[in-house]
Amino acid sequence: MRERIEKALRKSDAEYTEIRIEAVTSSWVDFRGQELDSIGSSRTLGGIVRALVKGGWGYVTFNDLSDLETRVREACGSARLVGEGESTLGEVEPVVDEIRASFERDFRQIPLSEKKSVIEEYNKIILGYHERIETSNVSYTDSFRKFWYGNSEGTYIEDERPDVGVRISATAREGDNVQRGFESIAGGGGFQIIEGLQEKAEVTARRAVDLLSAPPVTGGKYPVIINPRLAGVFAHEAFGHLSESDFVYENDRMRELMVLGKRLGPDILNIVDDGTIRGLRGTHKYDDEGVRAGKNYLIKEGILVGRLHSRETAARMGEQPTGNARAIGYQYQPIVRMTNTYIDRAGAVLEDMIKDVKLGLYALDMVGGQTSMEMFTFSAAYGYMVRHGNIAELVRDVVLTGNVFETLMNIDMIGDTVEWPPAGGGCGKGGQSPLPVGLGGPYVRIQNVVVGGRQG
Amino acid sequence: MIVNRLIEKAMNKAEGAQASLGQGESTDVSFENDRLKSVRSSQSTAMGVRIIVDGRIGSSHTTDIDDVDGVVARALEAAEFGGPAHFRFPDPQEGPDVRVYDDRVPPVTKEEMVRIGGEMITLVKEYNPDILLSAGVSKGISYCQFANSAGIGHTTEDTTFTVWINGQLIRGTDILWAGHGFGWKKREIDHVSIAKKAIELFRMAEDTARIKSGDMPVIFAPEGVNVLVLALRLGFNGKNVFLGSSPLARKLGEKIADERFSIADNPLLDYASGSSTYDGEGVPHQVTRLIEGGVVKNFLYDLDTAGRAGTRTTGNGVGCDPTNLVIKEADTPYEAMVKDTKEGLLVHNVLGLGQGNPMSGEFSVNVELGYKIENGEVVGRVKDVMLAGNTYAALKNIAAIGDKAEWAGGLLLTPPIQVGRLSVVAK
Numbered sequence: 099m100r101e102r103i104e105k106a107l108r109k110s111d112a113e114y115t116e117i118r119i120e121a122v123t124s125s126w127v128d129f130r131g132q133e134l135d136s137i138g139s140s141r142t143l144g145g146i147v148r149a150l151v152k153g154g155w156g157y158v159t160f161n162d163l164s165d166l167e168t169r170v171r172e173a174c175g176s177a178r179l180v181g182e183g184e185s186t187l188g189e190v191e192p193v194v195d196e197i198r199a200s201f202e203r204d205f206r207q208i209p210l211s212e213k214k215s216v217i218e219e220y221n222k223i224i225l226g227y228h229e230r231i232e233t234s235n236v237s238y239t240d241s242f243r244k245f246w247y248g249n250s251e252g253t254y255i256e257d258e259r260p261d262v263g264v265r266i267s268a269t270a271r272e273g274d275n276v277q278r279g280f281e282s283i284a285g286g287g288g289f290q291i292i293e294g295l296q297e298k299a300e301v302t303a304r305r306a307v308d309l310l311s312a313p314p315v316t317g318g319k320y321p322v323i324i325n326p327r328l329a330g331v332f333a334h335e336a337f338g339h340l341s342e343s344d345f346v347y348e349n350d351r352m353r354e355l356m357v358l359g360k361r362l363g364p365d366i367l368n369i370v371d372d373g374t375i376r377g378l379r380g381t382h383k384y385d386d387e388g389v390r391a392g393k394n395y396l397i398k399e400g401i402l403v404g405r406l407h408s409r410e411t412a413a414r415m416g417e418q419p420t421g422n423a424r425a426i427g428y429q430y431q432p433i434v435r436m437t438n439t440y441i442d443r444a445g446a447v448l449e450d451m452i453k454d455v456k457l458g459l460y461a462l463d464m465v466g467g468q469t470s471m472e473m474f475t476f477s478a479a480y481g482y483m484v485r486h487g488n489i490a491e492l493v494r495d496v497v498l499t500g501n502v503f504e505t506l507m508n509i510d511m512i513g514d515t516v517e518w519p520p521a522g523g524g525c526g527k528g529g530q531s532p533l534p535v536g537l538g539g540p541y542v543r544i545q546n547v548v549v550g551g552r553q554g
Numbered sequence: 555m556i557v558n559r560l561i562e563k564a565m566n567k568a569e570g571a572q573a574s575l576g577q578g579e580s581t582d583v584s585f586e587n588d589r590l591k592s593v594r595s596s597q598s599t600a601m602g603v604r605i606i607v608d609g610r611i612g613s614s615h616t617t618d619i620d621d622v623d624g625v626v627a628r629a630l631e632a633a634e635f636g637g638p639a640h641f642r643f644p645d646p647q648e649g650p651d652v653r654v655y656d657d658r659v660p661p662v663t664k665e666e667m668v669r670i671g672g673e674m675i676t677l678v679k680e681y682n683p684d685i686l687l688s689a690g691v692s693k694g695i696s697y698c699q700f701a702n703s704a705g706i707g708h709t710t711e712d713t714t715f716t717v718w719i720n721g722q723l724i725r726g727t728d729i730l731w732a733g734h735g736f737g738w739k740k741r742e743i744d745h746v747s748i749a750k751k752a753i754e755l756f757r758m759a760e761d762t763a764r765i766k767s768g769d770m771p772v773i774f775a776p777e778g779v780n781v782l783v784l785a786l787r788l789g790f791n792g793k794n795v796f797l798g799s800s801p802l803a804r805k806l807g808e809k810i811a812d813e814r815f816s817i818a819d820n821p822l823l824d825y826a827s828g829s830s831t832y833d834g835e836g837v838p839h840q841v842t843r844l845i846e847g848g849v850v851k852n853f854l855y856d857l858d859t860a861g862r863a864g865t866r867t868t869g870n871g872v873g874c875d876p877t878n879l880v881i882k883e884a885d886t887p888y889e890a891m892v893k894d895t896k897e898g899l900l901v902h903n904v905l906g907l908g909q910g911n912p913m914s915g916e917f918s919v920n921v922e923l924g925y926k927i928e929n930g931e932v933v934g935r936v937k938d939v940m941l942a943g944n945t946y947a948a949l950k951n952i953a954a955i956g957d958k959a960e961w962a963g964g965l966l967l968t969p970p971i972q973v974g975r976l977s978v979v980a981k
Contacts (some may be wrong), residue, residue, distance in 0.1 A: 105757075128798060138610075139631075140614060154593075155591065155593075156593055157594035158596065160597040161618075176594070211635045233799050269913075275914055276914045277913070277914065349724075355724065388645075429596065431592070465910065470905055472729035473727070473905065473938060475905045475906030477918075495918055495942075496910075499939075501938055550919065550920075550941070552942060553767065
């Protein structure tokens with residue numbers, strides 16, 4: 099493959115050209131209720147050529163790999179149509195590297211029958227948990243991605259990215275009241291990470307049943323304590339996206355708003371994006387432009403100190419590439435994305451966060467989040483009211499919102515341990531979803547958070 | 555045809571099979587930060603088979619058109635452990651007449667697409683040069699072969715064309731996003747009116763208005779109606795109904811909404827994004843009424859789910875999901891809805907939709923683009939506001955339905971809808 103890529107690259111008359119070829123084998127097993135809903139496997143092979151001329155990009159994506167040279171010429175032609183400025187790409191040393199995935203249990207060697215029997219057991223646990231359990235959805239997916247990447251500067255990388263995951267969902271019903279418990283486990287470490295989840299299945303079923311009798315949270319403004327799973331989404335939505343430089347580099351007003359050295363949070367707040375943490379879903383040695391991933395401080399002691407870059411945004415802002423240009427697959431160009439983003443630990447413990455709260459909310463686990471840069475939402479799977487320093491009743495439909503320029507300043511306590519629960523799912527941006535990212539953090543307390551809901 | 559070879563190969567061991575092959579080409583022109591940024595062309599191939607062996611289903615797909623043997627072998631392997639089939643692959647049937655191909659799409663040049671994007675940007679810049687714009691124009695052509703072991707064999711060809719613009723305006727620490735777009739299977743899109751719609755959304759947001767927490771009437775603009783429709787997409791899915799996770803299970807024939815409210819699944823609208831002659835199982839498409847006069851009429855089914863539920867497929871395979879949803883117009887002009895509102899909220903776009911328990915109908919969302927109405931007039935944009943409620947409660951509490959339907963995105967055709975009272979929490 100290296101020879102084919104390098105030969106095709108030589109046909110380019112653009113200032114910069116790269117080719118990424120990707121082969122994916124995947125399989126899935128999906129139970130809904132008593133019955134197996136779907137089982138199967140797929141193989142995908144595709145590629146993208148990207149060319150840069152006078153600051154303009156041309157892309158070509160394809161499944162038919164038979165004539166790479168023609169694809170290169172087409173990408174160059176498109177780039178010429180666009181370009182009328184100057185090309186800028188951050189300097190990186192060309193590398194040649196071959197990475198092989200190492201994992202305990204290679205899911206490619208495991209027959210579909212075994213994949214099925216592992217999740218069938220979880221499905222049975224849910225369905226048998228309680229008479230109010232109406233139905234279930236337990237699904238298994240795995241994918242093994244192999245990449246071949248080469249660019250016109252001499253970089254050539256082969257990489258392998260395995261991912262395996264299970265989603266467990268339980269639905270409980272009482273008349274018109276329908277509630278759901280949800281868990282997802284995913285990671286790159288091998289098949290064993292989705293084995294032995296019997297207890298998770300039971301907890302998921304119990305949550306669905308418990309939520310039947312939980313009231314919706316009363317809307318209003320509360321001090322909120324979030325657990326590590328939810329803190330990951332919070333760091334991601336409340337601030338992470340704003341540190342992605344493609345929102346900033348050609349936007350003078352945003353550059354003023356996000357000038358390095360600006361205070362965005364209290365002294366205890368440190369936010370980091372780290373693509374090098376072993377075993378997390380956002381981790382890779384090189385990004386999809388062949389740039390080495392790194393540990394990048396975004397906020398240090400409350401001050402904005404860094405941001406995430408592609409080679410283009412870094413050069414335009416006079417900063418260093420950070421290894422954050424990522425694509426979800428060969429159909430897409432790499433854009434600036436997070437890897438594993440978290441609030442770093444400080445010194446507090448959960449008990450202290452709760453004990454002086456008169457009326458507040460303890461929000462746990464995540465359903466998702468979304469941001470418009472300034473305003474954002476993040477949703478908890480469930481929560482408990484905190485009353486007079488004690489954890490009180492279970493509540494449902496917990497969706498929190500904030501404003502980046504106020505909410506970060508309202509963080510007043512941060513826990514002493516960063517945890518990385520192996521959650522599935524991923525991030526969406528620019529039509530590319532889901533991109534695997536790592537979500538974790540410590541317990542965090544935030545004052546004056548607006549929580550949606552009916553008023554009491 | 556390749557699909558016939560797939561069927562032939564599969565039928566050596568299977569008792570039934572279907573096969574599909576899709577090939578497409580598309581071109582996208584993207585503008586970012588007021589400038590032309592990139593041009594992308596793509597070529598795609600997808601080939602898949604679904605088979606029944608000893609009453610069990612297995613499936614497999616690939617992008618490699620030459621891998622006929624491999625894709626069939628993997629589907630056979632899957633079927634060995636597959637779930638039971640509750641259907642037989644259907645016999646050939648005449649499909650309805652619906653237009654999905656426009657011969658004016660293929661000849662559109664990249665230069666013309668660049669011109670369309672550039673003109674939209676110029677128009678919005680003329681209104682306010684401080685708005686930073688991104689825009690896109692896309693076209694696509696796809697070709698699909700489909701066959702099954704009961705004798706169906708057909709080919710279809712369709713086109714797509716999409717135009718959108720999105721702007722960002724920063725004032726102090728205030729960040730405002732607004733935009734508009736439309737896509738369907740026809741070249742004919744008035745990009746000037748798309749730019750004008752975006753300008754109108756910015757114009758209405760020139761002032762910021764404060765809103766107090768409380769219950770108030772809410773007007774959902776067509777885009778905003780998606781907040782209410784999400785629960786219906788899930789609730790009318792026949793699989794969710796059969797499994798009992800839909801709150802609408804066992805409610806066929808029951809009145810669940812205001813009698814002015816009717817919604818149907820309609821894949822037969824010429825050139826609409828969700829339209830086509832057949833579904834993914836070769837079943838002819840049809841119009842399915844979901845709610846008529848407030849009463850639940852039908853759910854959406856594919857072959858297997860219909861078999862399990864003891865009913866017939868509605869041509870929504872595979873997956874029981876809707877195609878184009880169409881909400882019926884009523885009699886209130888949009889202007890009258892605004893005029894008759896003393897104090898209320900107008901919702902265009904939200905953040906966080908679907909991130910609670912959407913199946914139950916509950917929603918709790920941040921109003922990303924919304925406006926305050928005061929004494930019959932839109933007085934400005936609201937911010938840092940959460941809107942919460944339940945779709946099923948809201949449908950019983952409809953105050954007015956507009957007299958003119960518009961496309962909200964490509965898959966929902968709806969008039970604006972005013973709900974009597976919903977909970978609003980402000981900062």
